[in-house]
Amino acid sequence: MKPNRPFQIFIVILILITVAIAAVFLLIEKKKEKVDKPLDEISSAWLQFRMGEYNQAIKRFQMVLDGVPENSPERIQALYGLACTHWLKQLPYGDKATAAELFNEIITKSPDSEYAAWSTLALVRMQHIVISGTTPDYPVVRKLYQQVYDKYPKHTAGHEAFIYMIGTYLAAFTKEDAEYAKGKLDEFIKDNPNSPFISSAWGLYARACQNLNLKQERLDAMLKELEKREIDPRNPFMDNSSAYWAIASVAEFEVGDFDTARKYYRMMLKEYPRERRNFGANKAIERMDAMEEKLREEN
Amino acid sequence: MILKSIYEFLKKYHALIIIMVVYVWALVSVAMYRYAESPPGTITLRISHWQLEAGVRDGLNEMAKEYQKTHPNVRILQEAIPEGTYGQWLSTQIMSGTAPDIIEMGFIPHQVLLAYYNRYCYVITPFVNKPNPYNKNNEFANVPLRNTFKDGMSAGYINELQEYMQVPLSSFSVRVFYNVDLLEKLTGSKVPPKTYREFFDLCTKVKAMKDEEGRNYTPVVGSKYHFGMWEGNLCAMMTYKTMEKADLNRDGYVGNDEMYIAVKSGLLDFKSRPIEARFEMIREIADFCQPGFTGLSRDEGVFLFAQKRALFMTTGTWDAMSLQQQAKGNFTLGIMDFPMPTKDDPKYGDVVAGPRYENPGLGFNYAVTRTSKYPEVAFDFLLFMASKENNERLNKIIGWIPAVENTETDPFLKDFKPCLNGIYENFNVWLGGETWIRWTQLTSLYQVDPNFKFSRLVDEFIPFYKSQKGVDDFMEAMKDRNRVIPSNERFLAGFRSQAILAKSPEEANSFWIKYRTQTRDRQVFHEIWFSTEMKYVKDGPPFTSEYGPYEYSKEVLEKVKKRVKR
Numbered sequence: 128m129k130p131n132r133p134f135q136i137f138i139v140i141l142i143l144i145t146v147a148i149a150a151v152f153l154l155i156e157k158k159k160e161k162v163d164k165p166l167d168e169i170s171s172a173w174l175q176f177r178m179g180e181y182n183q184a185i186k187r188f189q190m191v192l193d194g195v196p197e198n199s200p201e202r203i204q205a206l207y208g209l210a211c212t213h214w215l216k217q218l219p220y221g222d223k224a225t226a227a228e229l230f231n232e233i234i235t236k237s238p239d240s241e242y243a244a245w246s247t248l249a250l251v252r253m254q255h256i257v258i259s260g261t262t263p264d265y266p267v268v269r270k271l272y273q274q275v276y277d278k279y280p281k282h283t284a285g286h287e288a289f290i291y292m293i294g295t296y297l298a299a300f301t302k303e304d305a306e307y308a309k310g311k312l313d314e315f316i317k318d319n320p321n322s323p324f325i326s327s328a329w330g331l332y333a334r335a336c337q338n339l340n341l342k343q344e345r346l347d348a349m350l351k352e353l354e355k356r357e358i359d360p361r362n363p364f365m366d367n368s369s370a371y372w373a374i375a376s377v378a379e380f381e382v383g384d385f386d387t388a389r390k391y392y393r394m395m396l397k398e399y400p401r402e403r404r405n406f407g408a409n410k411a412i413e414r415m416d417a418m419e420e421k422l423r424e425e426n
Numbered sequence: 427m428i429l430k431s432i433y434e435f436l437k438k439y440h441a442l443i444i445i446m447v448v449y450v451w452a453l454v455s456v457a458m459y460r461y462a463e464s465p466p467g468t469i470t471l472r473i474s475h476w477q478l479e480a481g482v483r484d485g486l487n488e489m490a491k492e493y494q495k496t497h498p499n500v501r502i503l504q505e506a507i508p509e510g511t512y513g514q515w516l517s518t519q520i521m522s523g524t525a526p527d528i529i530e531m532g533f534i535p536h537q538v539l540l541a542y543y544n545r546y547c548y549v550i551t552p553f554v555n556k557p558n559p560y561n562k563n564n565e566f567a568n569v570p571l572r573n574t575f576k577d578g579m580s581a582g583y584i585n586e587l588q589e590y591m592q593v594p595l596s597s598f599s600v601r602v603f604y605n606v607d608l609l610e611k612l613t614g615s616k617v618p619p620k621t622y623r624e625f626f627d628l629c630t631k632v633k634a635m636k637d638e639e640g641r642n643y644t645p646v647v648g649s650k651y652h653f654g655m656w657e658g659n660l661c662a663m664m665t666y667k668t669m670e671k672a673d674l675n676r677d678g679y680v681g682n683d684e685m686y687i688a689v690k691s692g693l694l695d696f697k698s699r700p701i702e703a704r705f706e707m708i709r710e711i712a713d714f715c716q717p718g719f720t721g722l723s724r725d726e727g728v729f730l731f732a733q734k735r736a737l738f739m740t741t742g743t744w745d746a747m748s749l750q751q752q753a754k755g756n757f758t759l760g761i762m763d764f765p766m767p768t769k770d771d772p773k774y775g776d777v778v779a780g781p782r783y784e785n786p787g788l789g790f791n792y793a794v795t796r797t798s799k800y801p802e803v804a805f806d807f808l809l810f811m812a813s814k815e816n817n818e819r820l821n822k823i824i825g826w827i828p829a830v831e832n833t834e835t836d837p838f839l840k841d842f843k844p845c846l847n848g849i850y851e852n853f854n855v856w857l858g859g860e861t862w863i864r865w866t867q868l869t870s871l872y873q874v875d876p877n878f879k880f881s882r883l884v885d886e887f888i889p890f891y892k893s894q895k896g897v898d899d900f901m902e903a904m905k906d907r908n909r910v911i912p913s914n915e916r917f918l919a920g921f922r923s924q925a926i927l928a929k930s931p932e933e934a935n936s937f938w939i940k941y942r943t944q945t946r947d948r949q950v951f952h953e954i955w956f957s958t959e960m961k962y963v964k965d966g967p968p969f970t971s972e973y974g975p976y977e978y979s980k981e982v983l984e985k986v987k988k989r990v991k992r
Contacts, residue, residue: 170927177920178545211919218912245922256915259908283938287945294950298957323938327946334954359939361551362588363572363580369677376676380978383985401577401785404678406847407669410779418978422990 165191165201172208181216185209200240206233207242214249219258227253244284247275251288255295265295286324289315293331297338305338326355342381349374350387368402371395375411385415467499469800471807472526474505474519476512476533477790480748485823489811492819500803509533520546520795527798528808531592531791543584543591547793548801551590553809554579560813565832574814574830581788581829588921588940593808594788595817597827600659601842602740602765603749606758609737612643618762622660622707622774625765629714632737647739648715649727653873655740656711660764662851664703664777668694669852671974674967675955680852683959686900690892691966693974696884701853703777705872705880712873720874732756740764743839747825750838763842783848788829855891858899864890900963907956914948 172187191205210229213222230246237243251271257263272292279285289311296308312332315322322328329352336345353370371391379388392408399405436443473486483506490502505526507515513533519525520542531539531547554572561567561574572579572590581594610616612632619625629645636642646656672680672688680688688694716722716730731739732752741749746761753759766782767774794804811820818833827835856862865887872883890896918941925937973979978986 166927173920173923173927176923179541180545208923211923215912215916215919218916219909241926252915256912259905259911290946290950294953298954300957300961323942324946327942327950330946330951334951357939357942359936359943361555361572361590361936362940363578363583364585365943372678373676376976380676380976380982383978383982383989385986385989401846403783403785403850406780406783406849407678409847418986419990422987426991 165195165199165205168194169201169204169208172205172212176208176212181212184212185216188212198236200237203233203237203240203242206236207246210246211249214253219256223253241282241284244275244279244282247278248284248288251275252291255291263295265299268292269295280318283323286319286322290324290327290331293328293335297331297334300338302339305335309335309339326352326357329355342377346374346377346382346384346387349377366399368395368399368404371398372404372408375408379411379415385419389415468501469499469803470501470503471528471798471800471804472503472505473528473792473807474507474516474526475530475790475792476507476509477530477744478506478508479744479824480751481824481826482506485820488823489807489816489820492816493807493810497803497806500807502807520797523797525795525797527800527804528792528794531793540584540586543587543793546796547591548796548798548805549587549589549591550582550593550794550805553805554582554590558809558813560810560816564814566814571809571812574812575788576786576829576831577788579788581791586917588917588944592791592793593812594791594829595811596744596788596790596821596824597786597829598742598744598789599784599786599827599842599844600655600740600742600764601746602738602762603731603746604738604760604762605731605734605736605753606760608643608734608757609760612737616760618760619765620762621771622765622767623771626710629737633714637735641735644714644716644730644736645738646711646714647727647731647736648712648719649722649724650720651724652727652740653712653715653719655742657708658851659740659782660766661704661707661711662853663766663782663849664707664774665700665851665853666779666849667700667777667852668698670976671698671969671971672852673975674962674969675958676975680854682854682857683900683903685854686857686891686896687959687962687967689888690896690963693967693969693971696888697881700777702880703774704853705883707774708869708873709876709880713876718874720870728752743827746836746839750825761838761842779849781845781848783850784845786827786844790826790829855887857891857896858902860895861891861899864895904956904960907952911949911952914944914952918945918949 168187168191172184172191175181175184175187188205188209192202192209195201195205206229210226210233213229214226215221227250230250233240233246234243251268254271255263255268269292272288272295275288276285276292279288293308293312296304296311309332312328312335316325316328316332319325319328329348333345333348333352336342336348349370353367353374356367356370358367359365371394375388375391375395378384378391389412392411395402395408396405402408475482475486477483483504486502486504490504493502494500516525516529516531516534517538525546529547531543534542555570557568558566558571558574561569566574572582575581575594576597577594579590579594582590582592584591604618606616609618612635613628619628632643632645634642668685668688669678669680671694672684674684674687685694689696712719716736719727727739728749730736731749734757750759764782767778769775769778771778792808794801794808798804810816812830814830814833817828817830821828821833822836825836825838827839855865868883868887871878872880921937921941921944925934925941928934928937969975
C-alpha cells in the first residue's frame with residue numbers, strides 16, 4: 128500500500144501545533160505560579176490555616192516556597208507556616224514527622240531568625256502535647272524546655288518555654304517540685320523584670336506558694352501578677368474582675384487581711400457594676416465589718 | 427382555504443396555544459417584576475433569621491426601606507425560616523455556597539457553630555473600635571461601636587475565636603406574664619403578687635377555683651418550654667449558697683467539676699438546704715401547672731393561656747408583642763418579675779440571700795458570610811440597624827428591647843430595670859451523657875409525680891453520680907478538657923502568625939497580648955487546674971465540712987482577733 132504523504136505531513140503539523148500550544152500553556156501556568164507578593168500570599172495562607180482549610184494553606188505556602196529565592200526571608204516564613212500546618216492539620220498528632228523536618232530545616236538554614244526560636248519551641252511542644260489520657264514524658268519535656276530558654280533567653284519563645292516548663296512542675300504537686308519551681312521563678316523574675324510573660328511568671332509564683340502553703344507570699348505574688356497583667360481592650364471578656372475577686376477572697380479567707388480584701392471587693396464593685404459577683408462582694412464587705420465589730424465588742 | 431386551515435389549527439391546538447401564551451406572559455411578567463425590583467447595578471442582599479414572632483419581619487422590612495432611601499441601588503430580601511428547621515436549612519445553604527449575605531447564627535451545635543464562624547463568616551473585629559458612621563448625629567459620634575451596646579458588644583464576641591463575629595440588635599430577658607382580668611375576677615384585685623409567698627398563696631387559692639363549665643383554673647402554664655424558665659429563673663436561685671461549700675477554686679461560681687468533687691468528697695451534702703429548697707419549690711410550682719404538662723409543647727401551653735384558663739405564664743420578652751396581639755380584645759395582659767421569696771419567708775428565707783441577679787443578654791445577632799458578593803454593604807446595613815435611632819425604631823416596631831445604650835424601650839417592657847446586685851444559680855450536676863440521662867429521667871419523674879419525693883430522688887441519683895457512671899462521666903469530661911489542648915495550639919499558632927505579620931505595632935501588640943493571655947489561660951494554667959482537680963478527686967479538696975472555701979479558719983480568726991486587738 129502506498130503511503131499517503133500529505134496526510135502524514137498533516138499529522139506531524141498537527142502534533143507540532145499541539146505541542147506548541149501545550150508549551151505556551153505551560154509557560155503561562157509557570158508565569159502564573161510566580162509569586163509577585165510573597166508576603167500577601169503568606170498572609171493569605173495563614174488565613175486559610177485559621178479558617179481550617181489546611182490543604183489550601185499547604186498549597187499556598189508551597190507556592191511561596193516554589194516562587195521565592197532560596198535564601199530569602201519569605202522562604203523561612205513560608206517554611207514555618209508549612210511546618211505548623213503539617214503539625215496541626217489533623218489533631219491530635221498531625222504529620223509530626225514532616226513538621227519536625229521542616230522546623231529543623233528552618234533552624235539549620237536560618238539559626239538567627241526569630242522563626243528558628245519559634246521552631247525550636249514547636250519541636251518541644253510537639254513532645255509535650257500528647258493524646259488525651261496519656262502522660263507526657265515530663266523529665267524529657269522539662270529538659271527540652273530548659274534548653275529552649277537557655278538558647279533564647281531574651282526571646283519571647285524562650286520565655287514561653289520557661290513558663291511551660293514551670294507549669295509542668297506545678298502540676299506535679301510535690302513539695303520538692305513546688306520549691307524548685309519557686310526558686311526558678313525567683314531567678315527568672317530577677318533576670319527578666321520586663322519579660323512579656325512576667326505576669327504569668329508571677330501567677331505561677333502565686334501557685335507555687337499555694338502548693339507550699341505560703342499564704343502571705345501567695346497574696347503578694349497575686350498582687351504582682353495583677354500589677355503586670357496585660358489587658359486586651361478589644362476583648363470584652365478579659366477584665367480584672369476575676370483577679371480582684373481572687374485577690375480579695377485569698378486576702379479574706381487565707382491571710383485574714385481584711386483591708387486588702389475590702390479594697391479589691393470595692394474595686395470590683397466600682398469598675399464592674401454589671402459583674403455578677405457584686406452581690407457576693409457586698410456581702411463579703413458586710414461580713415468582714417460585722418466580724419471586726421463583734422471582735423471589738425468582745426475585746 | 428387559509429382561514430379554514432388556521433381555524434383547523436386553532437381548533438386542534440387551542441389548549442396548547444393558551445398554555446403557551448400564559449406561560450410566555452408569566453415569564454415576561456416575572457422578568458419584568460425582577461427587573462423592576464433589581465434593575466442592572468442593583469445590589470441585592472439576603473438576610474436570614476428564624477424570628478417568626480409578630481413584628482420582626484415588619485421591623486426588618488422597615489429598616490430595609492429606610493436604608494434604600496440613602497442607598498437606592500440596594501435591595502434587601504429577608505428569608506424567615508421556622509426555628510425547627512433553621513439549623514438544617516442554614517447548614518445546607520452554607521455548604522452549598524448559597525448562604526444569605528447576612529445570617530442569624532443559631533440552632534446549630536456549639537462546636538459546629540464555631541467552625542461555621544471560623545470558615546464562613548467575616549471577622550468584624552477591625553470595625554468595632556471605630557465609631558458607627560450612622561451615629562454621627564448623636565452622642566455616640568466618637569464612641570467606638572462596641573461601646574454603644576448595653577453589654578459592650580460581648581454578645582458579638584466569640585471567646586473561643588477571640589474575635590467579634592456578629593452584631594447584636596436586641597436585648598432580652600425572661601418575665602412572668604399574667605391575665606389581669608382573670609386575676610381581678612378570681613382575687614378581686616389587679617395587683618400581681620410581689621413575693622413568692624404571695625404568689626404561692628394566690629396560686630393555691632386559684633387552683634381550687636372552677637370556671638363556669640366546672641373546670642379547674644390552672645394557676646401556672648406548664649410545658650416542656652415554659653417549666654424550664656420557672657426552674658432556671660426562680661427555683662435555681664435557691665442554690666446560690668452551695669458556693670460556700672463547693673466553689674473549690676474560689677472564682678465565685680460552682681462548675682460541674684467542682685460540684686462533683688464536693689459531693690464525692692462529702693464536702694457538699696446533696697440533701698443540704700439550698701438544693702432541697704430548689705426541689706421543694708419545683709414541686710410547688712409543678713403542682714400549680716396543668717396535669718401532664720411535661721409532655722406539652724410551647725404552643726399548647728400558650729393556647730391554655732390565650733383561652734383564659736391559666737393565670738400566669740413565663741416566657742421571654744421576645745414573645746411580648748405576640749402575646750399582646752393574642753390578648754387584644756380578649757383580655758388585658760400584665761407583666762411582672764419572678765416572685766422571689768423574701769428573707770422572712772417561712773420556707774425559703776434561710777436560703778434566699780438576696781434578689782435575683784439579672785443582666786439582660788443581647789441577642790438577635792447577625793453575621794456577614796464570606797460568600798456574600800457585597801460584604802461591605804451587608805456590614806453597612808448592620809451598622810445602620812445598630813445605630814442609636816434605627817435600633818430604637820427597629821425594636822419599637824418589633825416590640826423588643828433595643829441593644830443600644832440610651833435608647834427608649836416600649837412602655838410595656840420599660841419598667842423592668844436589670845437587677846445587677848443579686849444571687850444566681852450555683853448548681854450543676856451535668857457531667858456527661860450517662861449522668862445527664864439519669865438526672866433528666868429522675869427530675870422529670872419528680873416534676874410529674876407528687877409521690878416521688880426529693881429524698882428518693884437523691885437516694886436514687888447519688889449512688890449513680892458518686893460511684894457508678896458519674897465517675898466515668900467525670901473522667902471523660904476531664905479527658906475532653908485535655909482534648910482541647912491541641913486545638914488551642916492551633917488557635918495560638920494562628921494568633922502568633924497574626925502578631926508576627928501585623929502591619930502596625932499597635933496591631934502586633936494587640937495580637938501579642940491575646941497570644942500571651944491565651945497561652946497562660948488555655949494552656950499553662952489549664953494543665954495545672956486539670957492536675958489539681960485530679961488530685962482533689964484522689965485525695966479530697968483542701969476544705970472540710972466545717973471549713974469551706976468561704977468560711978474563716980481558726981488560724982484566720984486568730985489573726986483577725988490579734989489585729990483588732992492592736
